[in-house]
Amino acid sequence: MITPDLRGFGSSGKPTDLAAYAAPVMVGDVLGVLDALAIESAHLVGHDWGAAIAWMTAALAPGRVASITALSVGHPAALRSAGLRQREKSWYMLLFQFPGVAERWLSDDGFRNLREWSAHPDIEQVVERLTDPAALTAGLALYRAILPPESLVEAPAPMPPVTVPAMGVWSTGDLALIEEGMTGSAAHVRGPWRYERIEDAGHWLPLDAPDKVNALLLEFLGGQRRGAGDDVLRSLPPAVRR
DSSP states (O other): OBOOOOTTSTTSOOOSOGGGGSHHHHHHHHHHHHHHTTOSOEEEEEETHHHHHHHHHHHHOGGGEEEEEEESOOOHHHHHTSOHHHHHHTHHHHHTTSTTHHHHHHHHHHHHHHHHHHOOTTHHHHHHHHTSHHHHHHHHHHHHHHSOGGGGTSOOOOOOOBOSOEEEEEEEEOSSOOTHHHHGGGGGBOSOEEEEEEEEEESOHHHHSHHHHHHHHHHHHHTSOOOGGGEEEEEOOOTTOO
């Protein structure tokens, strides 16, 4: 199993140029990891931004992807078409577009807003990492590079359908995402599609319901044809995430 930090998060580099966080660059990072380890194809498992990047990688480089498991975040096109209720839950994405303002809103008063809003199970570890201003700004860079305000009104860039086996997992207590954003992903998958709903778990699925998530992964991945090296590439979410 390979568990890389996304660009800008954890121990990864933290470029200051927003262009370094563009969608093609993030997909390129996934492929770069596979290339560096001489892996022909991998089962991608991602949560939140990791899921979004996994969707894009599966669509744009299907030959490098054996399957995709998306936790919480559905296909980008499905999220865009999920309607006003999803837009309401995504209010923070607009706030995050304001450099300096977003950083201050999250960090003031000992990161009080982040603590109360995110409901992160390991919030003390999150706050410890984000006290570094460079880390906090880097954690917002994906929003600013991939979801600028123009994305609310402009047509999305065309993306091929996902042709590999895909599983989407959503939790009933998700504070940021509605179910239709995941179930609607079926319209953008041409390979086998599976949807799983986890009750009584919040947005942080790998932490809120690890046993249920692991059981689903073992079952789903166990049913897939073994790829080269039988590797799983799992992009875990940045700490500042929803």
